Amino acid sequence: MTDKTKPITRQKFIEELRRYEKGSISRRHFLEATGLGTAMMVMGGAMPGLMPGRAHAQDLGDRVVLATWPNYHDAANFDRFKDEAGVLTQVNVFGSNEEMLAKLQAGGSGWDVFVPTNYAISTYVEADLIEPLDLSKLSNYDPAAFDQRFADAGTINGTVYAVPKNWGTTGIAFNSNKTGGIVDSWKTFFDGARDQFDGRVMVHDYQLTTIGNALVYFGHSFNSVDPAELADAEKLLIDVKPHLFAISSDYQPSMRNGDAWLTMCWTGDGKQMNSDMPEIGFALGREGGEIWSDYYAIPKSAPHREAAYALVNYLLAPEVNAREALAHGYPVADARTNALLPEALLKDPILYPAAELLSPLEFGAAVTLTDPNRAELMARFKSA
Amino acid sequence: MRLYAVTVYAFLYLPIAIIALFSFSAGRSASSMDGFTTAWYARALSNPFVMESLWTSLRVALLSAILATVSGTMAALALTGMKGRLRALFDGLVMIAVMIPGVVIGIAALIALMTVFGAVNPWIELILGRQLSMGLGSLIGLHGMFTMSLVVLIVRGRMETFDRAQIEASNDLGADPFGTFRQVTLPQIAPAILAGFLLAFTFSFDDFIMAFFVAGSETTLPIYIFSSIRRGVTPEINAIGTMVMVASLILLMIAQILLRPDKSRAEG
Amino acid sequence: MAMTQSRARALLLAPAGLWYVTLLVFPLAVVLIFSFGERNPIGGYAPGFTLEQYANLPSRFAAFRNTLTLAPLGTLAALIIAYPLAYYLALRVSPRWKTTLLILVIVPFWTSILIRSYAWIYLLGGNGIPALLEALGIDSIRLINTPFAVLVGIVYGYLPLMVFPIYVALDKLDKSLLDAASDLGTPPWRSFVQITLPLSMPGVLTGSMLVFILLTGEFLIPAILGGGKVFFVGNALVDLFLQSRNWAFGSAVAVALIVIMLIVVALYARAIRRFGASRDDVGIM
Numbered sequence: 001m002t003d004k005t006k007p008i009t010r011q012k013f014i015e016e017l018r019r020y021e022k023g024s025i026s027r028r029h030f031l032e033a034t035g036l037g038t039a040m041m042v043m044g045g046a047m048p049g050l051m052p053g054r055a056h057a058q059d060l061g062d063r064v065v066l067a068t069w070p071n072y073h074d075a076a077n078f079d080r081f082k083d084e085a086g087v088l089t090q091v092n093v094f095g096s097n098e099e100m101l102a103k104l105q106a107g108g109s110g111w112d113v114f115v116p117t118n119y120a121i122s123t124y125v126e127a128d129l130i131e132p133l134d135l136s137k138l139s140n141y142d143p144a145a146f147d148q149r150f151a152d153a154g155t156i157n158g159t160v161y162a163v164p165k166n167w168g169t170t171g172i173a174f175n176s177n178k179t180g181g182i183v184d185s186w187k188t189f190f191d192g193a194r195d196q197f198d199g200r201v202m203v204h205d206y207q208l209t210t211i212g213n214a215l216v217y218f219g220h221s222f223n224s225v226d227p228a229e230l231a232d233a234e235k236l237l238i239d240v241k242p243h244l245f246a247i248s249s250d251y252q253p254s255m256r257n258g259d260a261w262l263t264m265c266w267t268g269d270g271k272q273m274n275s276d277m278p279e280i281g282f283a284l285g286r287e288g289g290e291i292w293s294d295y296y297a298i299p300k301s302a303p304h305r306e307a308a309y310a311l312v313n314y315l316l317a318p319e320v321n322a323r324e325a326l327a328h329g330y331p332v333a334d335a336r337t338n339a340l341l342p343e344a345l346l347k348d349p350i351l352y353p354a355a356e357l358l359s360p361l362e363f364g365a366a367v368t369l370t371d372p373n374r375a376e377l378m379a380r381f382k383s384a
Numbered sequence: 385m386r387l388y389a390v391t392v393y394a395f396l397y398l399p400i401a402i403i404a405l406f407s408f409s410a411g412r413s414a415s416s417m418d419g420f421t422t423a424w425y426a427r428a429l430s431n432p433f434v435m436e437s438l439w440t441s442l443r444v445a446l447l448s449a450i451l452a453t454v455s456g457t458m459a460a461l462a463l464t465g466m467k468g469r470l471r472a473l474f475d476g477l478v479m480i481a482v483m484i485p486g487v488v489i490g491i492a493a494l495i496a497l498m499t500v501f502g503a504v505n506p507w508i509e510l511i512l513g514r515q516l517s518m519g520l521g522s523l524i525g526l527h528g529m530f531t532m533s534l535v536v537l538i539v540r541g542r543m544e545t546f547d548r549a550q551i552e553a554s555n556d557l558g559a560d561p562f563g564t565f566r567q568v569t570l571p572q573i574a575p576a577i578l579a580g581f582l583l584a585f586t587f588s589f590d591d592f593i594m595a596f597f598v599a600g601s602e603t604t605l606p607i608y609i610f611s612s613i614r615r616g617v618t619p620e621i622n623a624i625g626t627m628v629m630v631a632s633l634i635l636l637m638i639a640q641i642l643l644r645p646d647k648s649r650a651e652g
Numbered sequence: 653m654a655m656t657q658s659r660a661r662a663l664l665l666a667p668a669g670l671w672y673v674t675l676l677v678f679p680l681a682v683v684l685i686f687s688f689g690e691r692n693p694i695g696g697y698a699p700g701f702t703l704e705q706y707a708n709l710p711s712r713f714a715a716f717r718n719t720l721t722l723a724p725l726g727t728l729a730a731l732i733i734a735y736p737l738a739y740y741l742a743l744r745v746s747p748r749w750k751t752t753l754l755i756l757v758i759v760p761f762w763t764s765i766l767i768r769s770y771a772w773i774y775l776l777g778g779n780g781i782p783a784l785l786e787a788l789g790i791d792s793i794r795l796i797n798t799p800f801a802v803l804v805g806i807v808y809g810y811l812p813l814m815v816f817p818i819y820v821a822l823d824k825l826d827k828s829l830l831d832a833a834s835d836l837g838t839p840p841w842r843s844f845v846q847i848t849l850p851l852s853m854p855g856v857l858t859g860s861m862l863v864f865i866l867l868t869g870e871f872l873i874p875a876i877l878g879g880g881k882v883f884f885v886g887n888a889l890v891d892l893f894l895q896s897r898n899w900a901f902g903s904a905v906a907v908a909l910i911v912i913m914l915i916v917v918a919l920y921a922r923a924i925r926r927f928g929a930s931r932d933d934v935g936i937m
Contacts, residue, residue: 065601070614088432090603093614102894105696107498107517110601127694199794205880207895246797246879250614259778259796301517303601370694375896376711382891383715383883385740389753392737396760396811399771406774455667462664474665477672483917484680485869487886488906491893492679495697495903499682529675532668561660590764593871593886597893609766613876625767632762636755 060087064307067092067100067114069294070250071272072166074327081314087307095249096206097369104129104299111299112308115165118153118293119208119364125156130297132159137309140316142336150293150333153363162295163316166330168267169353169361170209170290173251177279178261184283186217189262190240198243202251202263207378208368209264209290210237210247216288222361223368230377237381247382255280271329271350282350288360293333400629407622424623434624437608441589444520444604448527449584455528456535456584457577461569463536464543481533490597493526494518497598518600526598527591531584538583542576543569582639586632680910687903695897705904712905715888718874720912722799722884723867726806727814727860733807734814734859739848741815742822743830754819761812769805769876776801776877797879805873810866814859821855822848854924861920868913885909 070093078089092111094100097120103109105127116124124130135141141163143151154162174183179197183189193201203210212222214233224230241247245260252269254260256277265273270282296312298305314320318336325332325341331351332338338346345351368374410419428434463474481489497518505515550572554564592606599607605628612621687705692698741753760768774780776795785793795801825848833843871886878887885905892902 090433092603093611095614096895098895098897101695102897105694105897106494106893107501110517110519123694241881244881246881248880254777257777257779301515372691372693372896372898375898379888379891379896380711382880383712383888385736385744388736389740392733392811393756395733395808396757399768399775399808400760400763402771402774403767455671458664459668462661466661470665474668477676479917480680481672481676483865483913484910485865485886485913487869487871487889488683488909489676489679491889491902491906492683493675494893495686495899496679496682499697525671525675529671532671536668586762590762592766606764606766609764613766613770621767621770625764628767629759629763633759636759636762 060085060307060310061304062086063088063090064112064304064311065090065092065110066311067094067103067109067111069094069115069266071252071269072115072328072330074323076327077315077320077323080320081311085307085310085314087310089311096204096208098207098375101369104301107301109299109301110303112302112304113296113298113311115294116162116297117364118295119366119369121153121162121295121297122156122366123370124297125161129299129301130161131300131302132161133163133298134309135160137306138163138313138316140313140318142334145335147333147335153293154295154297162297163312164333165294165296165315166268166325166328167291167293167333168330168351169284169358170213170264170266170292171270171282171284173255173263173265173270173273173280173282175255175258175261175277175280178258182281182283183262184286186213186285186287186289189264189285190214190217190236192262193240194243197262200245200259200261201240201243202246202248202254202260203237203240203244204249204251204264205247205382206249207374208364210381211374211377212364212368213264213285213289216285219287222288222290223365225367225371225373227373230373234377234381237377238384241381241384266330267351268328268330271348274350275329284353284357284361286357286360288362291358291361291363293363403622404626404629407619407626409619409622411619424619425627428620428623428627431620433603433608434605434620437603437605440520440602441605444523444527444595444602445585445588448524448531448588449581451524452528452532452584453535453577453581456532456580457539457573459532460536460539460543461565463540465548478533478536481530482537486530486591486593489526489530490594493522493594494597497522518598519602522598522600523595523602523604526594527588528584530594531580531587534583534587535577535580538580539573539576542573546572578639683903683906686900687907689900689903691898691900695899697899697903700900705901706908708901709904709908712885712888715883715885716908716912718799718883719868719870719885722802722806722882723864723870726803726810726867727864729803729807730811730814730863731856731860734811735818735852735856738815738818738822738852738855742819742825743827757812757815765809765872766876769809769873772801772805772808772877776804796877797881799878799882801877802874802882805877806867806870809873810863813862813866817858817862818852818855821852821858825851857920857924861917861924864916864920865913868909868916 064087066089068091073091078091082088094103097117100114100116101120101123104111104114104124116130121130146164150167151164154160154164172183172186172189176182178200179192183192189201203213211230211233214236215224215229216222217236218229218232220226220229220232224233246254248254251260251263251265252273255263255273265282267282270280273280274282296315298308298312302308315324316334318334318340321332321334321337322340325337325345329345329348329351332341406417407424408420408422409417410421410423411417459474463471501516501518509515550568551564554568555561559567590606591604592610595602595604595607596610603611605624609621609624686697688701688703690698690700690702690704737757741750741757745753773796776782778796780795782793782795785791795804829847830843833847834840838846869886870884871890874882874884874887875890885908889902889905889909892898892905
């Protein structure tokens with residue numbers, strides 16, 4: 001890199017970040033001031049394969065469809081991808097891996113890239129729905145740079161089917177003005193729902209996390225498919241249901257406007273709400289819960305395969321990935337990206353909880369997603 | 385009585401007023417009013433996904449409404465004065481199509497088409513090098529199937545109330561069947577056909593649930609709005625809603641003016 | 653002559669017939685067949701012949717119960733709100749204003765139900781009506797994500813469909829009948845009960861049937877205003893196909909829903925015939 005694009009000092013960066021977080025400067029100004037924006041352009045110039053020119057863009061087509069989770073990208077990155085590669089990204093948002101699997105299984109999804117979570121990938125491979133990745137088209141993917149804990153689920157029997165996007169946890173977001181302090185256990189979460197937080201608690205519209213955390217309440221495994229343990233969870237959930245505010249994975253609006261006080265929450269959502277409203281905090285359940293990693297994968301049915309590879313490759317570029325992380329607040333397992341992120345973010349307890357808090361967490365298992373009894377339990381809970 | 389009517393109108397228009405009001409909010413959240421701006425309108429109009437989904441919705445609505453109006457009118461003409469088993473069968477199909485919930489029709493079409501596609505795609509890929517999938521075709525087909533039934537009901541209702549003696553007179557005077565249709569029947573049923581077309585268009589333009597299942601990778605405006613609400617609503621969505629509302633209001637006024645010379649028949 | 657006429661008829665019916673066969677009859681047949689099958693272990697459908705799916709229907713009892721209580725309730729509420737308005741529009745408003753006022757009833761119906769329902773999230777949410785009530789001294793009322801919110805949503809969404817048929821029936825009413833009754837000294841309430849109400853029955857039945865049919869298959873309004881807590885059969889169906897991926901059971905639920913609707917519609921059709929509604933009224937939607 002030349003001097004002109006040399007990153008600004010760490011101190012200056014953090015100052016700019018503060019200003020950006022406070023909303024006193026625009027995202028564009030922030031990116032310009034910190035050099036994250038120009039770094040991207042330089043990367044484009046230095047690596048022609050990364051940023052196809054106009055002639056090359058013809059081969060990619062003019063569009064790509066991305067199926068992902070809510071609040072999970074920096075929209076400005078897609079604008080840049082459009083400018084640089086000539087490909088317009090259409091973003092479809094989903095609420096659960098089950099929903100994505102259902103849509104893909106039903107065929108004709110039209111997706112080019114989607115974002116499965118660690119435990120879902122083997123099921124997609126089994127069902128013959130995703131293709132092995134051609135790593136020669138993903139020059140920005142450097143396996144050595146990734147923390148293996150959050151990257152290995154993408155490789156099945158030695159074949160790479162998916163490359164890592166982010167990782168995170170499933171914890172509890174609470175509005176401390178209303179809850180009167182930190183809520184950091186599933187016991188308080190579910191007991192409080194029937195007591196002091198009556199009518200103010202939200203659970204996900206997703207069996208994996210809702211049933212999983214109800215299991216953790218009893219000290220069972222997050223991944224249990226044991227009928228007796230599931231029966232405990234069902235009893236708890238059905239008992240709690242009349243006291244819930246809602247069963248929904250879109251909890252940000254209700255938390256922000258104060259209708260809900262407490263919700264199951266993914267890392268980045270917690271970070272986003274906390275940045276805008278400091279009274280909303282995020283904590284992990286002391287009893288345990290889920291730790292997860294998300295991946296980019298390409299469905300076999302992808303209509304715009306070349307554009308799909310270009311988009312994944314683009315999003316894996318450390319500069320782009322860093323902008324993504326600044327926007328969504330999920331931790332990244334890529335050391336190259338982390339090198340570009342401000343210290344404050346890398347030390348944030350929401351993104352990086354203390355080791356002793358992480359240790360009781362479990363990764364979801366493939367069977368946890370596909371177990372028909374869990375699916376049916378969730379359906380009974382919802383229609384109860 | 386008048387007070388009551390005013391109250392009901394307030395009930396009908398309060399949410400719409402809220403939508404319109406928040407579309408001018410300068411804040412990012414669509415649930416409070418901070419400042420005044422028209423920027424969201426500019427943003428919505430320059431958002432390629434909004435414009436593209438709007439375009440998809442318009443194309444689907446227009447094509448499905450045209451197909452539904454043509455084949456529905458043809459069927460209504462045939463059914464008028466017809467008796468016997470075929471008539472009963474068709475009446476039954478029309479009723480079933482109108483009666484079965486959109487969610488069931490959408491799901492049924494999805495699993496049926498997917499089963500067929502799964503079976504024939506290997507062959508089609510071998511011969512044509514491409515595959516059948518859900519998309520504009522299935523969307524237009526399903527919307528058209530449903531709205532065609534509405535057209536049949538409306539046009540047939542009109543056919544059965546007008547004076548059939550005129551058709552017989554025309555035939556007696558030696559006009560060929562097509563001439564009779566063009567000069568006698570068509571002018572009589574034109575308002576009903578237009579009403580059917582407008583209804584078909586509106587239904588398709590507004591439908592979410594059928595499209596949700598059979599649209600494949602296509603995004604219609606309601607699907608876009610649904611998935612945007614999930615991403616957290618900005619006043620941009622309200623701006624889109626307000627614009628669609630004003631546009632349909634204008635459309636409705638135009639239709640009303642077109643129908644005015646024959647108001648008594650236009651009420652279908 | 654008869655030959656060519658029946659051939660012409662067949663030609664005219666062919667497109668519609670083909671359309672119905674491919675996108676109505678065939679899909680419904682597939683649903684029926686699938687409802688006797690099994691769930692594929694990784695989701696979807698596996699062939700088989702079992703009544704297991706139908707035996708499992710009671711597990712969706714609450715969804716059927718919600719639908720079959722809130723749909724009639726919503727229909728009734730819409731009727732109660734719509735009738736006086738239709739009466740007012742048909743019999744009390746000067747002809748000059750009639751068209752304008754009628755159009756004002758339909759206009760909301762011509763805008764996306766999605767956005768209209770979404771507006772109610774705000775109105776019924778903590779910063780909307782409950783905040784207003786709190787200012788009036790009525791505390792901690794929760795409206796959003798309750799059956800009441802869903803009821804408001806469905807009444808709001810389908811009110812125009814109820815107003816219109818009733819208006820048409822009342823508008824046709826021969827006003828000289830009412831004048832004659834009043835000349836004979838009949839009190840207004842008696843002429844309403846004995847003349848107006850019976851004569852408006854076809855409109856009432858048509859409107860109620862329309863609204864009831866749409867409510868029974870409703871998915872969107874409970875999804876938006878029920879917060880996942882107020883569950884209709886439509887929501888159970890969508891979940892079965894888009895979450896638990898149990899096509900076989902989903903098909904059985906769909907068949908059960910269709911059977912219920914057929915029964916209700918058959919009963920309604922009999923009632924309509926009894927009140928002598930013409931097909932014209934059914935055509936008005």
